[in-house]
Amino acid sequence: MALSTGFWAFKTLAAAHELDLFSRLAGGAGTTVAELAEALGLHQRPAEMLLTGCAALGLLEKTGGRYRNTPLSETYLVRGRPYYFGGFVQMLDKRLYPGWGRLTEALRTNRPTTWDPAVRSSAFDGEDPMMLALFWEAMHSVSTMTARKLGEALDFGHFRRLLDIGGGSGAYDIELCKQYGALRATVFDLPHVAAIAAGKIAEAGLTDRIETAGGNFFEQLPRGSRFASPVDDPARLGRGEESRTAAPVVRGFAERRRSRHQRASRQ
Numbered sequence: 399m400a401l402s403t404g405f406w407a408f409k410t411l412a413a414a415h416e417l418d419l420f421s422r423l424a425g426g427a428g429t430t431v432a433e434l435a436e437a438l439g440l441h442q443r444p445a446e447m448l449l450t451g452c453a454a455l456g457l458l459e460k461t462g463g464r465y466r467n468t469p470l471s472e473t474y475l476v477r478g479r480p481y482y483f484g485g486f487v488q489m490l491d492k493r494l495y496p497g498w499g500r501l502t503e504a505l506r507t508n509r510p511t512t513w514d515p516a517v518r519s520s521a522f523d524g525e526d527p528m529m530l531a532l533f534w535e536a537m538h539s540v541s542t543m544t545a546r547k548l549g550e551a552l553d554f555g556h557f558r559r560l561l562d563i564g565g566g567s568g569a570y571d572i573e574l575c576k577q578y579g580a581l582r583a584t585v586f587d588l589p590h591v592a593a594i595a596a597g598k599i600a601e602a603g604l605t606d607r608i609e610t611a612g613g614n615f616f617e618q619l620p621r622g623s624r625f626a627s628p629v630d631d632p633a634r635l636g637r638g639e640e641s642r643t644a645a646p647v648v649r650g651f652a653e654r655r656r657s658r659h660q661r662a663s664r665q
Contacts (some may be wrong), residue, residue: 407455408490408495409491410451410452410455411455411487412490412491413448414452414457415475415484415487415491416488416491417438417448418477419434419448420457420467420471420472420475420476421475421476421478422434423458423465423466423471424472424476426466426467427466428464429449429464429465430463430464430465431445431446434449449465452471453465456468456470457470457471457475458471480542480602481542481543481546483539483543484539485535485536485538485539486536486539486540488535488536489532489535489536490536492529492532493512493532496511497510497511497512534567534594537567538566538567538569538598541566541570542569542572542573544570545569545570545574546573546577548570548574549573549574549577549578550577554574554577554578554581555578557578557581558581559582559583559584560574560582560583560584561583561584561586561620562583562584562586563586563615563619564615565585565587565595566587566591566594566595567591567595567598568585568596568598568608568610569598571583571584571585571595571604571608572598572599572602572604572608575604575607575608576602581607582607582608583607583608583609584610584611584620585599585608585609585610585611586610586611586612586613586615586620587612588613588614589612589613590612592610592612593610593612596610
């Protein structure tokens with residue numbers, strides 16, 4: 399039964415997020431059914447259904463007729479919070495959910511259902527700017543969680559500089575610099591992506607420790623960057639010479655990243 403009705407839970411979450419329910423209730427404000435109906439321009443019946451559904455999912459708690467955010471929604475579903483996860487919820491709802499609704503068609507035709515490969519090279523080629531913004535917000539949400547765990551699992555205390563090649567929105571750099579006060583970082587990605595990272599870095603208040611560099615890692619890496627690999631001569635690197643193996647290593651990483659990106663875009 400839970401497997402069959404799983405979409406009920408997700409669409410309840412997505413609708414509540416789209417209506418900014420959790421941000422409205424941030425800080426313990428709380429609401430009654432009548433107050434929410436008036437604020438959102440809804441009839442009381444659907445307003446009550448939304449609040450009841452969110453309470454059943456553990457996203458709201460009800461006390462004396464008032465609904466308030468639970469610690470879960472207060473931490474992850476309120477816009478502006480450090481670990482805001484709503485971007486990923488929104489991308490799933492607006493970008494992926496429609497395609498999954500046509501899964502049988504995709505299986506029968508062996509073709510994507512949300513974009514036409516006859517006219518576009520990938521899902522991101524010529525994509526609506528709003529959808530691209532959703533994608534980057536979603537990736538930032540997911541990467542922030544992973545980066546936090548990475549910083550807990552590995553000790554970055556021995557390092558002073560981090561170069562994040564293909565760093566996207568800078569989520570890893572932001573989180574790692576928060577955890578390690580002596581760390582400074584550079585986010586290297588395509589110019590339009592580096593601009594997105596710059597905005598996220600400014601929001602986090604870390605512009606003094608994290609910088610961005612725009613470019614294409616298939617063509618050139620940031621000036622002054624040095625990379626080591628297990629077969630490099632430490633003496634050469636110690637003299638400040640470039641790694642002979644860095645470029646192939648980076649190209650191999652880039653090819654794998656592009657391959658994963660292409661697989662994801664077929665959905």
